[in-house]
Amino acid sequence: MTSQERAPDGGDTQQLGTAWWMVAVLFGLYVLSWVDRLIVSMLVTPIKAHLLLSDVQVSMITSTSFAIFYAIFGLPLGWAADRYSRRWIIFGGVALWAVATTACGFAQSYEALLVGRIFVGVGEAALLPAAYSLIADAFPPRLLTRATSTFQMAGKVGSATAFALGGVAIAFAAAHSGIHIPFHGPAQPWQLVMMMVGVPGLLIALLVFTFPEPGRRGATRAARPVAEKGAIAGFVRQNWRLLALMLVGTSCLAMCGYSMTNWVPAYIERHFGWKPVQYGVALSLMNIVSAVSLVINGWIVDRLFTRGMKDAHLRFYSWLILGFLPVIAYMFFATNVYVFLVCYCVAQFITVPFMVYVSSIMGLIAPATIRARMLAFFLFVFTILGLGAGPAIVAALTQYVFRSEAALGQSLAVVVTVCSIIALLSFRMALRYLAPTIAARAVHAPAA
Template structure:
């Protein structure tokens, strides 16, 4: 039986326990998702594939089914047990991650990456809904930003772990495991990650479902009604979704190839990239995303109803300036700018999903969060890494031109993000008013 609608939020301690567990789940998902980025060389060598084929493993094969599965799973999150949905998703994607470690051909790998994407689609729509019902509006951006730290903690851990594995591989070579036989070091890490995820499912018992709050809480809404509501605020939704998707395009496109950029253009070893870049991602990304959430909550308390969107505009403009990092050769200057680049690109990825919660009825939050993730993931992760690879392979036709591919792809899409988010400020404020009016009508008809 689902929790009923009431105005009592969980205690602060209980709410932050929920966020902490969800954060660890998100970290695991991003380690599983991003580990490929530092394993380009050994996987390419074993499977005999190109940069473009590798990019499809990094992005599109994962993103297509992550996005397709997300919308029906978001609908489940609006009416069924969110904790149970998350547990099922983690269990499935962990099995698929382990299966990636058993892949013998490129197409086996593609199929298993599709499975990882489908499983991970269960997490965020349900997590956003849980947090929206655990914190009052003026604290949500911070809470969701802390959860979203998982993006950068997970990606950073993937680089650190991947670097260690590559270093280990060079020293130890192949392994023979019971039941599995001969295993390459890069395959071993997928088996370990899969096992960790399966055991983590037990920790979800500590999450207690909060009551569903707000307009339409606990009510199953037909898809046509969700579509009709979205059409009524379409300008805000389009500017929001595609504005943040362009920033995601730049972020995923760059981060997928930054390790290769350091290896090809600056002579770093994979282990060095994992240590240095992984540490920057964890520190700068985590602080940037929380800073963005705190700033949005501060602006909201000052009376700015479009605070979350304003943070997006500011982040895009600052990131655009920092993209010069890919053209810098002085390593001290490069690492300083890289820190700020990761910080600024991270700023909006907590406020973006928080913004969705502020313009949608409770009963539509899971579905609209899934639609947001559909757009952002399909465009960002699905196309971003491949856009950089195609630019390198077919425009510059030079592996060492990857720095220019990253620069141009990231700069063009970051500029597009700034424009779209700026255009969305007024429609977003109007969407906040639309929700108030919709709630009043629902109250009158009840």
């Protein structure tokens, strides 16, 4: 590995400063992606009324269509991130999802809105594989979980921003209902909101060019084609038990998290009678608290790992799930809205961090030349099952099993509780494989 490609070590303050600035830019882009992704969940009521949609159609717009194309395009974009400039891949993705979100504001039918959401999914699929690959190459192992947890915190900050500013944006748009938009005509409030959150992304995307791209840790250009031949098949064959159990656990937690993210706003409206301007601030605060917990969790895991607990990522995570499982089981039976919000905040301590731990583990066990593709594959699986299936199962249970929109909380309780238990069992089973795999990789990996 040449000096230009060498990842910074812990003692190089200047390079670490540049690496943290890179995390800050990626953080901002990830916040933006969550705002564009989640704002539609706060617009369920006006969109249903305007386009005359059912809950199942709403789930297609808010989650399923987005998830399918996010997952499918994540695979080739992960492949591209292992070969080409990750900054350009991210820039193209941000520009695409910003345009697509803006285009959703021009939709006048269910089909048009569905197509717009599909392209939002395609654009957002570019960010995570490339971003986690950049972070893994820019930081030494002892800081990796802290860096990835800081970046992943942006998901909850983005959720908080969507809920906080979303309520304000909805109120502003409602006050300007019917305003004439060029090439559109009089706009509905929900359409104005989609335009307002989409347009800024075109400018924010340029920040990706304010930091240099780090060299790929442990790989040279000359050796890359040889090293890549059969690398993924060999890695999966050698570690299939660990990978399978991690996939099951993370997919179940994704189903929990995405089901709540997509349906909790509607649940609060239906069950407690709160409007977006009321619950927006509350959900924003809950997301900020869970975001801070990500950094704390990352610090704890790094400390445990440094002290010799090589399976700290999954062991600590399983402790969190076990400790908070009673809160999750009770959450949707709470009769007081404030009790529910506290439970919802606690639940996010286990539904939010799974990508932090997956990306950190991949950074420790996967060769640099296949890391982005392995992360893309994980994203593919738990996006299809989590974001694609989770909210859709909630909608199906509500519409076809309980046969009442008022039973949304029961549907959420079934999905969230069952999936949390399966995730706990999967991670506990995976512990026997994780530490030996990390130890074996440390022995055979070249010095960083």
